[in-house]
Amino acid sequence: MLSDALGNPVSTDNPETLRAIDIFVAEFLGYRKDLPVILKGASADAGCCLANAMAAQLMLFLESAEGPRLALPYLENARQSAGGASARERAFLAMIEAAHRDDPAQAVEIARDMAGRWPHDLNANKLGQYHAFNRGDLAGMLDLVERVLPANRENHYVHGMRAFGLEQTNRLNEAETAGRHAVQLDRRDPWAHHAVAHVMLTQGRTDEGLAWMEGHADTWVDCNSFMLTHNWWHVALFKIDRDDQADALALYDRWVWGQDKTYSQDQVNAISLLWRLELYGADVGARWQDVADHVAGRTGEHVLPFLDLHYVYALARAGREAKVEAMRRSLAAHAATARDATWRKVAEPALRGVIAHARGRYSEAAATLAPIQPLLQSVGGSHAQRDIFTQTWIDATLRAGSGSAIRPLLEERRKARPGIAAHRRDLERAKAS
Numbered sequence: 001m002l003s004d005a006l007g008n009p010v011s012t013d014n015p016e017t018l019r020a021i022d023i024f025v026a027e028f029l030g031y032r033k034d035l036p037v038i039l040k041g042a043s044a045d046a047g048c049c050l051a052n053a054m055a056a057q058l059m060l061f062l063e064s065a066e067g068p069r070l071a072l073p074y075l076e077n078a079r080q081s082a083g084g085a086s087a088r089e090r091a092f093l094a095m096i097e098a099a100h101r102d103d104p105a106q107a108v109e110i111a112r113d114m115a116g117r118w119p120h121d122l123n124a125n126k127l128g129q130y131h132a133f134n135r136g137d138l139a140g141m142l143d144l145v146e147r148v149l150p151a152n153r154e155n156h157y158v159h160g161m162r163a164f165g166l167e168q169t170n171r172l173n174e175a176e177t178a179g180r181h182a183v184q185l186d187r188r189d190p191w192a193h194h195a196v197a198h199v200m201l202t203q204g205r206t207d208e209g210l211a212w213m214e215g216h217a218d219t220w221v222d223c224n225s226f227m228l229t230h231n232w233w234h235v236a237l238f239k240i241d242r243d244d245q246a247d248a249l250a251l252y253d254r255w256v257w258g259q260d261k262t263y264s265q266d267q268v269n270a271i272s273l274l275w276r277l278e279l280y281g282a283d284v285g286a287r288w289q290d291v292a293d294h295v296a297g298r299t300g301e302h303v304l305p306f307l308d309l310h311y312v313y314a315l316a317r318a319g320r321e322a323k324v325e326a327m328r329r330s331l332a333a334h335a336a337t338a339r340d341a342t343w344r345k346v347a348e349p350a351l352r353g354v355i356a357h358a359r360g361r362y363s364e365a366a367a368t369l370a371p372i373q374p375l376l377q378s379v380g381g382s383h384a385q386r387d388i389f390t391q392t393w394i395d396a397t398l399r400a401g402s403g404s405a406i407r408p409l410l411e412e413r414r415k416a417r418p419g420i421a422a423h424r425r426d427l428e429r430a431k432a433s
Contacts, residue, residue: 006120010050011085017045024054025123029157031190031227035061042074049085052078053093057127060099063264065301068100075100088118095124102339104131108140115147122148122157129161134304135340136377138168156185160192167198168382175199188219190227197234201241201384204417209238225260229269232256236273237384241420245282248273252287261294264307268385271295271310274317275388279395280422292318299327302334305347306380309389312351316358324355342378350379350389357396365396394426403430 001009005022012018020041027034035058042048042055052074059071078093085093091114098106111128114121125148132141142165145158152158163179166172176199182192193216200209213235220228232255239248257270270291274284295311302308308331315323331351335343353368370393376386397406407430414423 006122008088008118008120009086010048011081011089012045012048012051014045014048017041017048017051020044021051021054024058027224028123029126030188031223033222033224035224042077046077047081047084049078049081049093050089052081053089053096054123056096056100060096063303063307064298065303067303071096071100088114088121091117092121092124095127099127099131104135107131108135108137108144111144112140112147115144119148119151122152122155126157126161129165133168133382134306134380136342136380138165138377141165142169154185156182156189156192159185160189160195163192163195164198167195167202172199172202183216187216190216190220190223190231193219194227194231194234197231197238198382198384201234201237202416204241204419206238206241206419210235210242213238225263226265226269229256229259229266233269233273234384237276240276240280241417241422243280243421245277245280248277249282249284252277257287257291261290264298264303267291267295267314268307268310271314272385272388275310275313276391278317279391288314288318292320292323296320296323299323300330302331302338302343304380305342305350305378306385308347309350309354309379313354313358316355328352328355342375346372346375346378350376353396354389354392357392362396362399363402366393366400366402369393369396398426398429398433401433403433406430 001011002013002018003009004018004025006025010018010021020037023034024038038051038054038058042051045051055074056071056078059074060067075097082090082093091110095107095110098110108128108131111124114124125144128144129141132144145161145165149158149162159178159182163175163182166175166178176196179192179196182189193213197209197213200212213231220231232251236248236251236256239251252270252273256273260266274287274291277284291314295314298311312324312327315327328351332348335348338344349368349372353365356368357365369389373390373393376389379386394406397403407427410423410427410430414427417423
């Protein structure tokens with residue numbers, strides 16, 4: 001039996017398969033491009049349970065309706081070879097099977113158990129973080145990486161993973177320390193760059209944030225499309241905070257939209273940025289049309305609530321009314337039977353609220369979005385990403401002439417980031433309403 005680059009035994013005698021596993025794990029942790037190498041590894045040893053389970057993992061990361069279908073043959077191969085696999089490999093297979101049947105809570109539980117038993121399996125730990133994050137289980141996301149930290153103190157990926165978990169649980173100073181430590185260990189860690197950017201965005205440290213991200217941007221050239229577009233999305237948010245809307249729009253055109261227009265996360269980064277720019281008064285021209293062309297086929301997918309809310313806003317802003325209505329009906333039907341009550345309690349009203357805002361029905365949007373504000377964490381996404389829904393509610397409330405009701409919230413936002421002019425403008429609008 002061979003061992004992978006992290007010291008985990010692997011049930012294969014095929015060097016090509018082992019090499020593919022090593023590359024896949026490194027690329028997954030580092031958000032690099034060569035993830036499809038695992039498909040070659042699985043093909044080279046169809047009897048390797050782990051390689052086939054990882055190939056299924058890759059298919060599920062398409063975050064599309066076809067992902068589970070494409071994953072199934074690899075899952076079947078993994079199941080057939082599970083008898084000769086180790087306990088760790090069988091546990092990982094069970095984790096992928098849980099994700100395949102849309103049970104992320106079970107996937108997280110398996111990842112938590114694996115962290116205690118096999119702390120060097122960083123692929124499983126990172127994947128567990130992904131599922132916890134999408135469920136809004138931010139404390140669970142941090143707990144996962146804390147469990148493996150003692151065994152991996154020299155691994156920069158672990159410190160970057162921990163940095164983001166710390167930031168999402170509002171331990172900002174610790175998050176920045178962990179992120180900077182990861183970058184000291186390896187300057188090319190894009191997830192650590194991103195975690196520190198989150199801290200600086202939250203604290204309103206705009207100039208520092210721009211300097212930090214632009215100072216590391218040369219290392220993103222080998223990142224996959226999600227990480228490349230997302231880190232440039234962060235740069236654009238700092239530009240927006242400086243009221244440099246033209247620069248932010250230029251970043252949209254150069255980096256945020258166009259790397260892979262078919263991928264869910266690239267689409268969300270683009271939609272989110274256009275959405276913010278319009279809230280800040282920018283004219284985005286005909287850009288909604290191109291994005292809508294690429295999400296129009298997703299109206300019945302319902303992979304994650306966070307994704308759906310972005311897709312429908314883009315369709316509504318592009319005037320694709322038939323698609324908007326199809327998505328509203330489809331999500332309502334999905335919510336009625338979904339295992340996760342978030343679809344019914346949060347995603348469905350949020351969908352109606354963002355549609356109303358996109359259509360200019362601001363009183364309706366404000367009334368629909370207000371009750372779900374405390375529940376938004378459950379739809380997934382980071383604090384910074386989910387803030388678009390709060391910004392939309394604020395904008396709708398102000399446009400509806402009810403700004404006095406949200407003045408305490410606006411004061412809190414201004415105090416948290418006192419250098420951001422937009423927060424002062426919101427307060428002025430509230431006082432005038």
